[in-house]
Amino acid sequence: MTTNTGNPGVSGEARPVIIQKYGGSSVADAEKISTIARKICDRADTGVSMVVVVSAMGDSTDHLIELANAVTGDTAPAARELDTLLSTGELVTSTLMAMAISAQGHPAVSLSGQQAGIRTDTTHGSARIADIRADRLRRELDRGRICVVAGFQGLAENEDVTTLGRGGSDTTAVALGVALNADRCEIYTDVDGIYTTDPRLVPSARKLAEISYDEMLEMASLGAKMNPRSIELGAVYDVPILVTSTFEDVPGTLIHGGEQMMEVRRAVTGVAIDRDVAKITVRAVEDRPGIVGQIFMPLAEAGISVDVIVQNASLEGLTDVTFTVSQGDFQRALELTRQVCADMAQDVVGNSGLAKMSIVGTGMQNGPGYAATMFDSLSKANVNIEMITTSEIRITCVIDASSIKDAANALHNAFELDAAGD
Numbered sequence: 001m002t003t004n005t006g007n008p009g010v011s012g013e014a015r016p017v018i019i020q021k022y023g024g025s026s027v028a029d030a031e032k033i034s035t036i037a038r039k040i041c042d043r044a045d046t047g048v049s050m051v052v053v054v055s056a057m058g059d060s061t062d063h064l065i066e067l068a069n070a071v072t073g074d075t076a077p078a079a080r081e082l083d084t085l086l087s088t089g090e091l092v093t094s095t096l097m098a099m100a101i102s103a104q105g106h107p108a109v110s111l112s113g114q115q116a117g118i119r120t121d122t123t124h125g126s127a128r129i130a131d132i133r134a135d136r137l138r139r140e141l142d143r144g145r146i147c148v149v150a151g152f153q154g155l156a157e158n159e160d161v162t163t164l165g166r167g168g169s170d171t172t173a174v175a176l177g178v179a180l181n182a183d184r185c186e187i188y189t190d191v192d193g194i195y196t197t198d199p200r201l202v203p204s205a206r207k208l209a210e211i212s213y214d215e216m217l218e219m220a221s222l223g224a225k226m227n228p229r230s231i232e233l234g235a236v237y238d239v240p241i242l243v244t245s246t247f248e249d250v251p252g253t254l255i256h257g258g259e260q261m262m263e264v265r266r267a268v269t270g271v272a273i274d275r276d277v278a279k280i281t282v283r284a285v286e287d288r289p290g291i292v293g294q295i296f297m298p299l300a301e302a303g304i305s306v307d308v309i310v311q312n313a314s315l316e317g318l319t320d321v322t323f324t325v326s327q328g329d330f331q332r333a334l335e336l337t338r339q340v341c342a343d344m345a346q347d348v349v350g351n352s353g354l355a356k357m358s359i360v361g362t363g364m365q366n367g368p369g370y371a372a373t374m375f376d377s378l379s380k381a382n383v384n385i386e387m388i389t390t391s392e393i394r395i396t397c398v399i400d401a402s403s404i405k406d407a408a409n410a411l412h413n414a415f416e417l418d419a420a421g422d
Contacts, residue, residue, distance in 0.1 A: 017141070017182040018043065021053040021151065021173035025190040026246035027093050028058035036188075036246065037100035040146060044106055049141045051180065053151040053173040054097055056089025064089055079124035083153075083163045087113070090150035090169070098148045108146040111136070113153035113161075117179075118172065120154035120162045127154060127162035128229075129171065132179035141180075149176065167227030174230040177239040184240040187226070192245035193253035194219070194226075196417040197271035201408045204418035210254045211269060218360045218394045219272040231255065267363030267370060268415040271408055272394075274356040275401060277307075278330035279386065280323055280337055284346035287319040291344070295321060298340050304329045308356075308389045308398060318346075322387065324398060327352055354386065357407045358396040359415065371395050377414035381406045 020040065027033050044050045056064075064085055068077040077085075091112055098110035117133035140147050151169025156162050164171050170187060177185040192207065194216065199205040211219075213235035220228040226243065234241045235257060244252025285291055292311070299306055304325060312320040325333045334350040341348050357378075364370045374395055378385060383406055387398035399407055412418065 015047060015049045017049045017051065017177075017180045019051050019053065019173050019177040019180070019182045019185040021169055021185070021187050022055065022246060023169065023187075023189045024055040024058050024061070026188055027054055027097065030096070032246075033093070033096050034100050034104075037097060037104055040097075040101055041104050041106045044146055048183075050146045051137065051141070051176055051182070052097065052146060052148045053169055053176065054090060054093040054148060055151055055169040056086075057093050060089045060092070061086055080160055083124045084161045086163050087150070087153040087161050090152050094148045094150040098146075101146055101148070106146055107144060108148055109140050110148045110150070111140075112150050113172070114155040116147070116149045116176070118154035118175070120156050120164070122156040122158055122160065122162065124160075124162055126165035127156065129154060129164070129175050130157075132175055134176075134179040137176070137180065164229075167230075170227035170230035171233065174233045174239055174241060178233060178237040182239065184242060185234070186242045186244065188244060188246040190246065191243075192248055192250050193243055194255070194270075196269070197408050197412050198273055201273070201405045202271075202412045204412065206418055208253050208269065209251065210256065212362055213255060213257050214393055215269045215360050215362055216255045218358070218391065219270055226255075267367055268359045268361040268417065269363075270360050270417065271411045271415075272356075272358040272360055273404060273408060274358075275404070276326050276328070277324050277354040277356050277398060277401075278327050278333075278350060278352040279354055279398065280325065280330075280334055280348065280350045282321045282337065282341050282345045282348050284318045285321060285341065285344050287317055292321060294344070295337065295340060296323075298336055299325075299333060302332065302336060304333050304336070308387050308396070310387050324354070324356075324387070353401045354398055355401045355404050356396050357399055357404070357411065358394050359411060360394050362393050364395070365392050373414055374411060377410045378407055381410035383407045383410065 022036055040050060040052055068082055068085055094110040098108040101108035116137055118129060119131045120127035120129055137147055151172040153161060153163050174185050194208050194211055195205045197205045213231055217228055217231045220226040220231050238257055241255040242252050282295060296306060306323045306325060308324040310322045330352045338348045359374055383399055383403040385397045385399060389396045
């Protein structure tokens with residue numbers, strides 16, 4: 001992905017480029033669009049070049065999906081046509097935002113993903129960005145215009161419109177930040193930053209002033225506010241990302257990779273919660289080379305992602321294999337696994353009422369005792385652990401979904417996350 005060194009201002013010197021992204025709730029109606037347009041103009045008047053990425057208004061993407069399902073009935077909408085349809089939601093917002101900015105006296109231009117030079121692979125519904133040809137964007141910025149880009153979309157090599165999947169506008173914004181060598185990317189949303197855990201479950205949850213890319217990637221993968229792909233891009237190309245509120249003038253959370261992280265001395269940064277978990281167990285399957293591949297290969301071919309995997313120790317040549325999938329994939333995965341294992345296992349059972357509870361923090365690396373503290377605090381809260389998985393900076397327990405609130409409060413208290421770092 002190519003970058004540039006900024007665009008010249010009136011004096012001929014390069015002006016810093018700022019990327020701003022506004023989510024669907026931020027641009028839900030004409031009044032909100034006009035309010036945000038004023039904020040954008042005020043920011044542009046400080047001497048920066050502005051690229052604004054917008055999502056579809058409110059719940060309009062869901063409405064478009066409903067329309068597609070209504071006209072196709074029992075037949076699933078064609079992926080190509082659905083992508084083209086869904087891309088129109090962001091086009092509506094981008095054109096309205098450009099109109100609102102122009103009405104307030106600042107030159108602006110709306111651009112589709114294609115016009116902004118966003119090129120992707122051919123995977124409809126979850127395309128990945130392959131390149132950004134930013135010449136058009138640079139020309140518009142050189143003319144002093146604010147560029148309003150439709151997020152969530154791009155153009156594949158076969159010239160079909162593609163979409164980037166849920167939360168794809170975040171990825172669009174960070175990718176544009178990379179291509180334009182932006183000073184930072186600002187994500188405006190209905191929350192005012194990243195918290196140590198879900199404040200709806202834990203009233204003492206604390207907003208973080210900053211968080212590392214690695215920590216945020218773990219938390220985003222477990223259901224926190226940001227799209228994980230956008231964090232990956234920011235980390236690889238070192239684009240600082242600010243997450244802040246559209247509606248309140250308060251400090252947000254800066255996601256970056258700087259060495260001087262004020263929170264780094266706190267081993268555990270946050271407690272992440274993922275409610276989208278289901279579990280499948282293959283009982284008494286023969287324990288021999290290749291058997292696990294036979295179980296999981298059909299799932300991969302069906303496009304079903306498997307997360308946590310646990311295999312029990314072999315007993316009399318038989319073993320149990322347990323794994324988790326998303327709630328949306330549960331029934332398909334269960335039926336497919338039963339078909340595959342019909343002649344290989346004693347039984348295949350499933351449970352969809354689960355959640356993942358994780359402690360995350362770079363300070364846990366090379367430090368003892370964090371797993372013991374986590375397990376002890378969950379035990380004292382009478383929360384049963386069904387599965388455990390770890391990474392270098394994360395420990396995850398799969399628990400019953402009914403225990404989420406008790407587990408979150410127990411872990412938040414055990415690691416003293418309500419107090420500011422020393």
